[in-house]
Amino acid sequence: MVEFALLAPTFLMFLFLLLDGGRMMFTKQALNEVAAATARCAAIKGTGCTDATSAQNWAIARGLARDNLQVSSAVVEAATCNGVANMSRATINTVWKKSAMGLLPQSLVPSTLTSVACFPIAG
Amino acid sequence: MTGRHGFLRHERGSATIEFALASLFLFGIMLVGLDFGAYAQQNLRLGGAMQQAAVIAFNNRASSTVDTSSLGNYVSAAAGGSPTMSYQCNGGSCSGNWTSMCIAAPATSGGWPTFTAATTSNGKPSCADGAAPGNYLVMRATRIYQAVVVPDKYLSGKTMTQQVIVRLS
Numbered sequence: 001m002v003e004f005a006l007l008a009p010t011f012l013m014f015l016f017l018l019l020d021g022g023r024m025m026f027t028k029q030a031l032n033e034v035a036a037a038t039a040r041c042a043a044i045k046g047t048g049c050t051d052a053t054s055a056q057n058w059a060i061a062r063g064l065a066r067d068n069l070q071v072s073s074a075v076v077e078a079a080t081c082n083g084v085a086n087m088s089r090a091t092i093n094t095v096w097k098k099s100a101m102g103l104l105p106q107s108l109v110p111s112t113l114t115s116v117a118c119f120p121i122a123g
Numbered sequence: 124m125t126g127r128h129g130f131l132r133h134e135r136g137s138a139t140i141e142f143a144l145a146s147l148f149l150f151g152i153m154l155v156g157l158d159f160g161a162y163a164q165q166n167l168r169l170g171g172a173m174q175q176a177a178v179i180a181f182n183n184r185a186s187s188t189v190d191t192s193s194l195g196n197y198v199s200a201a202a203g204g205s206p207t208m209s210y211q212c213n214g215g216s217c218s219g220n221w222t223s224m225c226i227a228a229p230a231t232s233g234g235w236p237t238f239t240a241a242t243t244s245n246g247k248p249s250c251a252d253g254a255a256p257g258n259y260l261v262m263r264a265t266r267i268y269q270a271v272v273v274p275d276k277y278l279s280g281k282t283m284t285q286q287v288i289v290r291l292s
Contacts, residue, residue, distance in 0.1 A: 003138035011142060018153065029164075036171060043178075082200035084179055084193070118201070120178040 016100035024101070027094065028113055030067035034059055035092045035117035042076045043088035043119040052076050059092055069094055072112070081118035089118045151272070158273040162283075165204065165268060170285045172201035173264055177287040180260055184291040189217045189260055198264055206266040213259055214238035221258040225250035226288070236261055236288065257290045 038059040041049040049055035055076035063069035079089040195208040224238040241248035241256035275281040
């Protein structure tokens with residue numbers, strides 16, 4: 001019983017760190033998806049993202065609508081990606097609110113998650 | 124208790140031992156989940172890179188040759204893991220002149236699309252099945268997934284394949 005009392009905090013810390021790690025991976029994946037969709041939308045000049053500013057707003061709206069992701073900043077620009085010019089590049093950031101990860105040193109846990117995606121500009 | 128001596132007789136610390144054993148089990152379960160996740164993620168990433176390569180190839184359609192090496196470099200950089208690339212232009216190699224061909228389904232499942240010559244009537248090429256005759260680039264990327272714990276047969280074969288077909292002209 002005493003041993004369990006001693007081990008329980010360790011076990012719970014282990015469990016909650018796993019949950020928080022999973023939550024971080026989920027957020028990162030959602031961010032990747034928003035970045036890829038935004039780069040594509042800007043590249044094909046789809047409805048609602050015909051210029052850089054509207055594409056930023058489109059990214060923010062999509063993050064909220066699909067994954068309840070609070071996009072803190074979005075930059076959409078024409079760039080050279082992986083050696084190929086004339087690409088649309090989206091850089092999307094979100095503030096990472098840590099919970100159980102607060103137990104870890106700050107240097108190990110990012111305060112912002114970033115995702116970059118490119119899509120060739122159709123032409 | 125009578126049959127046990129020394130270390131085995133002590134029952135203090137049993138919860139610690141149980142915790143150690145349970146942790147191993149928990150890690151095992153987690154690894155399986157990670158394995159499936161990594162497989163799906165790599166496969167999707169390869170597919171995304173191939174879609175982008177198709178658009179890049181289409182953007183350069185005015186060029187007389189298909190720059191397969193730069194397409195391959197792009198897919199490698201975008202998908203990671205150095206996938207093996209192979210290309211077919213109207214069913215043949217991508218060097219040399221193109222002639223307008225008709226595209227049809229592969230003869231065998233997972234094979235390359237088949238191509239037949241277009242028939243010309245009134246100076247205009249056409250296909251018997253109504254498909255649009257043209258110059259088709261078929262690109263295929265394969266990548267081997269190194270599974271950590273899950274046997275390959277549960278990952279629909281460990282080789283990930285993504286193929287795109289783009290009509291350049």
